[in-house]
Amino acid sequence: MQELHVNASAHTPSQIHSKQARRAVVATVIGNGLEWFDFTVYSFFSVIIAKVFFPTGSELSSYLLALATFGVGFFMRPVGGIVLGIYSDKHGRKAALSLTILLMALGTFIIAVTPGFAQIGFIAPVLIVLARLLQGFSAGGEMGSATAFLTEHAPAGRKAFYSSWIQASIGVAVLLGSGLGALLSTYLTQAQLENWGWRVPFLIGTLIGPIGFYIRSRIDETPAYSEAQTSESPLREVLRSYPRQTLISFSLVVLWTVCTYAILFYIPSYATRVLSLPSWMGFCASMVGGGVLIVATPIVGALADRQGRRPWLLCSAAAIFIAAYPMFYYINHVPGLASLLVFELVLGLMIAGYIGSILAAFGELLPTHVLSTGLSVAYNFAVTIFGGFATFTITALIAQTGSNLAPAFYIMFAAAVSGIGALLFRDQPRDKPKAHITLTGAVQ
Template identity: 45%
Template sequence: MSQAATADLPDATTSAEYARIRRRAILSCAVGNFVELFDFLIFGLFAAQIAANFFPSGDPVVGLLSAFATYGVGFVMRPVGAIVIGAYGDRKGRKAALVLTVGLMAGATALTGLIPSYATIGIWAPLLLVLCRLVQGFSTGGEWGGAAAFLVEYAPPGRRGLIGSMQQFSVGLALIAGTLIAAVLNSTLSKEQMIDWGWRIPFIMGFVLAPIGLYLRSRVSETPAFHKTVDRQQVASSPVRDALTIYKWPVLAAFGLSVVGTVGNYTFNIFMPSFASGQLGISAGTAYYSSAAAAVVLTLLTPFAGWLSDVVGRKPVLLVSAIGYGLFSYPLFQYLVAAPSGMSLAVTQCISAALLGFYAGPLCAVLAELFPTKVRFTALSIGYSMAVTIFGGFAPFVATFLIRETGSPVSPALFVILAAVISSITLILIKDPTNAPLD
């Protein structure tokens, strides 16, 4: 088993050779993660057009609720993917699991872009859409934790925050790409063209990008930490059982830590463009350009925050963000609703993006440092995916529902504040694991 597991790791006899292997591994993981998350995020960005094609209704809010509910269904499968793919990655290696996730995502994304509308095939249209979304969720459930574990296990002590932030950096790039494509399409095509065929373009693009991620990941070496676990014959026979029994408290901590980041992301970056264009009268093109600008802020700040957490510790950086969300979410929503415009939307989203960058930067490192190598992939994935499923995936649905039930367009801020309280309490309770030994 040891010989087979280490067969693809080049013999790094010099520090320069090992540095080259590390750079290639980081690049392959980041590019693959970009492809994976781009494919997953575009569903939410084109929710209004998807609703018109698959959930026809006289009330546009009802149609949007249906689309966001389908968007959230993908998150229901994330814990399943976390368990199945996570266990596979802890037993067979990170590389094999990450190649699998990209392949699954590519197929589901391509099919989503090709499904005929409700007007053409009736009830089969939303059923096929939900099926594709379930496969996407299953794939992403294994991708996020696997990419985080892979990067942190390749990072030397003292640089785990920076290198781990490359996972979230690639998520930011995926968000930039998705929102820019949404902005360009909504600015150049008419509303009717977007509904008829324009929304399908990014799904086809996501499928075309997939072979790049597959190629890079298939040629990368397994992580040194996993090799050591194999060589020492410490591979867990049942990583899921161990994660939920021996490491149940760190898994719960990973859950609590992940809440505010995922709610902040899906409320301000995914829900807000549809909210701004559908209910505040801001043009769709302007809303998506604003989201693209916020994504740039997020992407630029994420590596800085990861580096800063290597210097001052994970907890201080994360607490600044979590408390910031608790203090500023309600005033930001009030500011936008009181004076809806492209400028107020950009200010609101960019401030949120700055807060999110400070949370996203250290997140991969702090979650990975909670667990030993033998269960890291599984335990990290379960904790994170449960938070994303319960709080993040349905955040657009919850936000739309709160507005409908309360009549207040500011009410989604209350959900963000709740998430901030949960993550802040978790941060206060845990011991800062910065640069703790991986095993």
């Protein structure tokens, strides 16, 4: 290691790029995390939302309607993915990311302030559906633009590590959402929760507008996008020139999205409705799952930069396939806080192993000038089909089969589909990381 003396008033290109990359990570993690926060709290409070906006006289019917409304937003995700993905590839990642966060904030605000069915009748569920459609449109353009933004800002040989922070931000959302849920369910009565307490997280989530927009408007456009020639028709080029790459991306997303919604988001409701446990236990378990993603996902990303993306994708998909049934069997036969914590810890580590390298893999499948569009198409169609209605499908399967282990089979199916995608994926030759200046001023 050699010490390097740098004039405090001068900055080398390496230092400038490193500073820009760090700002890009912070802006993406905060903005993406806050956007996922809004999806998280809807899922966590879906049981109460069912009572407030979808009273039918049947608890199961009301709950299924609330979950269907959650899923409705996913119908707009492919539309938002295509429209905002093209916008990102034509006008820049920065512009697209700033727009998505404002749209998400508006949808969240509508949910936060809409009176219940008892006050305004059928207008209430209609407004909730419109808000979910707006959120779905916004979220559809977020992942593709955010992935392109971070992978294009990343130094050579560190794309998986940088892009893994997008996944870590999902952990931030789960941790914040479940933490708020645990806090509210502990200190408020059930009547208070149903009257006004559930609205608090949505009001907090509305802050994504001014905060997120301010942060994202102050970041620089990616160097790779600035140097690349834009495509006149990104969607047509993706479908014509990269169908195999898009199909592989689609299959890889399936397990990612199913695990996110069926394991991280669904567990508080599962613990309450299926296991008959206090709601705070489910929220605490989800906090562990979110914490695991925050810590483990960047570690996996750093390792994947050295070892390749394919081994992590394959091994993690196989591990989730094997572990899903035993873990659901465990929490059903030994229900309680301890079993839920073990469940989230074990499966959380496996999910982190899978998603830690997945976005860098997408970056290797598609070129810069159509990356946002191609990923948005693959990601959002997979999320819409398999992820958005995961909780609805699982709840319906449990009701139809009478088996509380139905979620395990759905997850195993997703692991098999994504395992095939991992087999078809081939790692590209990776650039070696260039020497970079650490915060201590040393060259490594």
